[in-house]
Amino acid sequence: MIQPNDLSFCSLMEDFEKCENTFDRFIGVYMRKKYFTQSGVFLAPKEIPIAVAFYQRRNRMTGNVSQVLKNVSFQYVPIKPLMKLILESKGFLENIEMHEPSLDGLMRDFHDGEYSQQNIFCRHKRNIQLLFYIDDFEVANPLSPKAGTHKLGAVYCTITNIHPKFRSSLNNCHLVMLFNAGDAKLYGYEPIFDPLVEDLNSLIHDGIQIEAPTFQGTVRVGLAQVTGDNLGLHSLFGFAQGFTANYPCRFCKMHRAEAQLSTSENVGLLRTKDNYQMDVNAQDLPNTGVRSDSPLNKIHHYHVTQNFAPDIMHDLLEGVCPLELKLVVKALIDKRLFNINLLNSRLVSFNYGSGDNQNKPCIFSASSMTNPDGAPGQNAAQMWCLIRHFPLMMGDLVPEDDEHWELLILLLKCMDIIFSPVISRGDTVYLKHLIQDHHQHFLELFGNARQLKPKHHHMIHYPMAIQKLGPLTRFWAMRFEAKHNFSRRLSHIVCNFQNIAKTLAYRNQMLLCYNLLSQLSLVGDEVEIGPGSSVLVASITDSDVVHIRLRLGLYDEVFLANWCKVFGHTYKKHQMVVVGKNVELDPVFGKLVNIIAVESGVRLIYEEWLTTGFSRHLHAYKVEAQEPRKTEICRIDDLLDYHPLQMIQSGPPNDPAFCVVTRYKF
Structure with missing residues (x-):
């Protein structure tokens, strides 16, 4: 029987008393924000004023409406502490060190292009290169009378030094600025981008001090490219904003009448720093296609005429x-x-x-x-x-x-x-x-x-852009557009548009705080394994392949999954995957037979099919089953391409042909 004066009992009761009010420090938004800020993983956005304007205010007591002065502001997530948080996160710098340029002459990422190799800042491996994305999006119902009133402009950034498969994750797409789209039109981009430009120039020259397990020292951060839709880029870069302008192209100075009939690039008409500056000084939009200078040209080692990323x-x-x-x-x-x-x-x-x-x-x-x-x-x-x-x-x-x-x-x-x-x-x-x-x-x-x-x-201009930057899908708007969905859904939940930019910026930073506090690596493998069953190796149809290739005993247990999801791609039985190339350099396809989850990761068992040729008219590869049947096993990282494909039956029922439609050239 436990005695009340027993030391161990007293100690246990003291521990219980400590736990009695465990969550008191998380009561209310202020307390939670204070705790997360002190923990060093929450970076609060700054509200920066750019002008003063009159707004209507209604007196609740009398019902009278009066005009009052109010600051016009935007939300800015300071880029310096943001970069420090990200670079010091779990495994981030290690991934940067492992992401090497291609040695076989093929272009796979930004650092394989001419721009990265020639730019004095980007060619240094330890320098962090940022990709910015700018776009406007609607947070209210686009068909409502309020459409446009609450339209926001957003600037996101991602780090090009990490592998593209990690950049495709929305966890690595970080909010930098949120502002009212109407304010940008009224006051211009310069007062909005000035704090960011100033911080970037400081990062380029002075860098930031990083204290990570594998690296302690100074890292410099600069701007590599800016991407976005055509209207957003033309507005920010100072070019003509409409396609009906005489000179509507941001890459060259070809007149619209000539561009409507031109089938190839005229290198002599490409925009350069010199002719851009001459056009800015001329202040002649109809004859130059340049409206004004861009605030981004103040960033060292960057100029908008060297921004080759198309949309x-x-x-x-x-x-x-x-x-x-x-x-x-x-x-x-x-x-x-x-x-x-x-x-x-x-x-x-x-x-x-x-x-x-x-x-x-x-x-x-x-x-x-x-x-x-x-x-x-x-x-x-x-x-x-x-x-x-x-x-x-x-x-x-x-x-x-x-x-x-x-x-x-x-x-x-x-x-x-x-x-x-x-x-x-x-x-x-x-x-x-x-x-x-x-x-x-x-x-x-x-x-x-x-x-x-x-x-x-x-x-x-695409061939030139590829030579400069590498594959263009590394710069497209598809993944950044998906980042808007978080803010759109949140605005419909909050239903308070008093200062919607502040609300959304705060919640975006809380999401980053959650990712960092939960010790989830921003560059970790995203693997999700679906339901299935544990079976003996001997009971699998292709047990000999599993037994030999995975070095498992016939009576060892493995988990057969119905599906698995890796970096957003879902793999299921009967799908086709690209496992290599044949001597004719056509892709070799494998039909998934089983998905096995073992301690070392996910393995795909596939039946290799024979590629008989490419049908130009159908724009698809024709395949057929091999005789005798050939079964192999591989890791997902060993595939030639991550995307699972579908085998589609074509032709008459009495003489069917099997085809595979690919997403792109391999």
Whole structure:
């Protein structure tokens, strides 16, 4: 029996008393903010005033409305302490050290491009290079009367020194600024960006002191590139903001009338620091395409004319692709090769596979065919899914020598290189000729009624941009656009727009605080294993492969998962994965048989299929099962490409052919 005066009992009761009010320090927003700030993992955004304006204020007692002066401000997350928090986080600097430039001459990331190798700041490996993204987004209902009133401008940043698979995670996309989009138009970008520019110049010259387990010292941080949609970049860079301007291109000084017919890049017209400064001094927007100087030009080792990052998501997936697809479909319908009902029927019933199922395209309306320049009717992900699968979906109804079909195939061949994560120097030369052929064919088909759009013109600069920066998908807006969703959902939950920028900035920083406090590495493997069952190795169909390759006993237990998700990609049985290349340099595909989870990670058991060729008309690889059956096992990191694909049956039922549609060139 425990005695009340027993020392151990007294000690235990004292411990219980200490736990009685454990959560008192977390009561209320102020107390939580104070605790997290003292813990060193919460970085509060600063509210910085840029002007003073009159606002209406209603007296609750009398109901009278009066005008009062109020600061116009924006939210800024100081870049210096933000970089210190991130760089000192678990495993971050180690990942930077491991991310090396390619040694085989292929371009896989930013540091493989000419810009990184020639820029005096970027070519030093220890220097941290930032990629900024600027965009406006609506937090209220876009169809409501309040649309535009609460529209916000956001600046995010990510660090290009880490591997692209980690950059694709939204946890590595960090908020830098939030401001009212109307304030930027009214007061300009300079007062908004001045604090950021000042801090960046300090980071470039003085750096920050880092105290990490594997490194103690000074690290310098600078700006590599800025990406965003065309309107946002033109506004920030000081260029003409409309595509109807005489000089609408930020890369070159080609007149709009010439650009509508030009199929190749004119190197002599490219914008440079010198001619940009002359255009700024001239203050002649109609004849130069330059409205004003950019505040970003104050950042050392950076200039907007050296910002080669194009906006391939908006240029292609929300510009060129929907326009040309509608024009081609209308032409094929006019030729009576099929009608819109048959097209929509196949669109709905087509097997896109689990990887593209969430991006199923919408059906075509009759009105959209009469107005190809109207709204695309698909978002960017849906359009990419649709245009890749369209040849296989409708190709059996179209003759192989159809001139309108040829335009679609030429566009897809261009996109195969533009969207590829691995590109050679030779590919950029080939792409230059492909774009020239595509544009020329477009003018031949529609030249009497149509000319090239400004987004067509941007394409002629893509080969140069790839040579400068590496693969363009490392700079596209797709992942940054997804970052907006957090703020959009939050604004609908909060339903308080008194100072919505402050609320959203605070919550974004609390999310970063959570990620750091929970000891989740920002550069850790994101692996999620689905349900399944534990079985003996001997009971697996391909037990000999597992037994030999994984060095497991036949009576050892392994976990067979129904699915697994790695870096956002979900792998399931019967999917196709790219496991290598054959002697003809065609991709070799494997059909997933089982997914095994062992202590060392996830392993894929696949049945290797034979690639018999590439159908240009269907824009797909034809595959068939091997005899005898060949089974292999691999890690996901060993795959040639991370994206799982779908094997699609094509042709008549009595003589079916199996095809695989890839996302890009391997």
